[in-house]
Amino acid sequence: MQMSDGERLIAIMLAEVMQELKIDRELDPKLVKTLVMDKDEWALRRVYPGIFDSEEPSDEVVKETGDILWMFSIIESSVGRLSGAAADEAKGWHYKQWRGFDGNNDPHYGVARTMIETLGEFSDSRKGVNLNSHTQSTLPRYRRMYEKFHAYVQASEASPLSVDALRDLCA
The missing domain is CATH 1.10.3190.10 (yfbu gene product, domain 2)
Structure with a gap:
C-alpha cells in the first residue's frame, strides 16, 4: 500500500484527533500516526490485516x-x-x-x-x-x-x- 501525500496528511490529522479526544477503538492512533509519518504503510497492513484485505470473502x-x-x-x-x-x-x-x-x-x-x-x-x-x-x-x-x-x-x-x-x- 502506498499513500499519497494527501492521504498521509489526512491519516495523521485523524490520528491526532483520536488522540486528543481520547477515542478508544481497535486502532491505536499513536501507532498509526508513527507508521504513517515514517512511511511504513506496510506495517499498517501487518498490524491491521482485516482493514486492508483486498478481496471480499467468497x-x-x-x-x-x-x-x-x-x-x-x-x-x-x-x-x-x-x-x-x-x-x-x-x-x-x-x-x-x-x-x-x-x-x-x-x-x-x-x-x-x-x-x-x-x-x-x-x-x-x-x-x-x-x-x-x-x-x-x-x-x-x-x-x-x-x-x-x-x-x-x-x-x-x-x-x-x-x-x-x-x-x-x-x-
Missing part, C-alpha cells in the same frame, strides 16, 4: 461461516437443555461452545464479526464471546464437526441434538 466462506454459527447455536441450545448426569458430563466437553475464528489468518473471522456485530445474526448466543480464537486449529475442527452435524440434520435428529449426538460432536 460465497463459500460466507456460507460456511453461517453454517458453523448455526451449528453451534443448535449445539449450545441442546447442551443448555441437558440435566443431571448428562449436564455434568457436558461440562468436560471442549467444543460445546463456539470459540471464534482465527482473527489473523482466517477470513471466516471477518464474516462472523459482520454477521454477529453488524447484522445481529446469531447475536443472542454470542454476547460477550470473543470472536477471535487466536488459533488456526479451530476451522479444521469446526469443519469435521459440521460434517457430522449435517448428517444429524439430514436424519432430522438435530432439533434438539441427543446426548449421544452431542457427545459425538463436542467431546
Whole structure:
C-alpha cells in the first residue's frame, strides 16, 4: 500500500484527533500516526490485516461461516437443555461452545464479526464471546464437526441434538 501525500496528511490529522479526544477503538492512533509519518504503510497492513484485505470473502466462506454459527447455536441450545448426569458430563466437553475464528489468518473471522456485530445474526448466543480464537486449529475442527452435524440434520435428529449426538460432536 502506498499513500499519497494527501492521504498521509489526512491519516495523521485523524490520528491526532483520536488522540486528543481520547477515542478508544481497535486502532491505536499513536501507532498509526508513527507508521504513517515514517512511511511504513506496510506495517499498517501487518498490524491491521482485516482493514486492508483486498478481496471480499467468497460465497463459500460466507456460507460456511453461517453454517458453523448455526451449528453451534443448535449445539449450545441442546447442551443448555441437558440435566443431571448428562449436564455434568457436558461440562468436560471442549467444543460445546463456539470459540471464534482465527482473527489473523482466517477470513471466516471477518464474516462472523459482520454477521454477529453488524447484522445481529446469531447475536443472542454470542454476547460477550470473543470472536477471535487466536488459533488456526479451530476451522479444521469446526469443519469435521459440521460434517457430522449435517448428517444429524439430514436424519432430522438435530432439533434438539441427543446426548449421544452431542457427545459425538463436542467431546
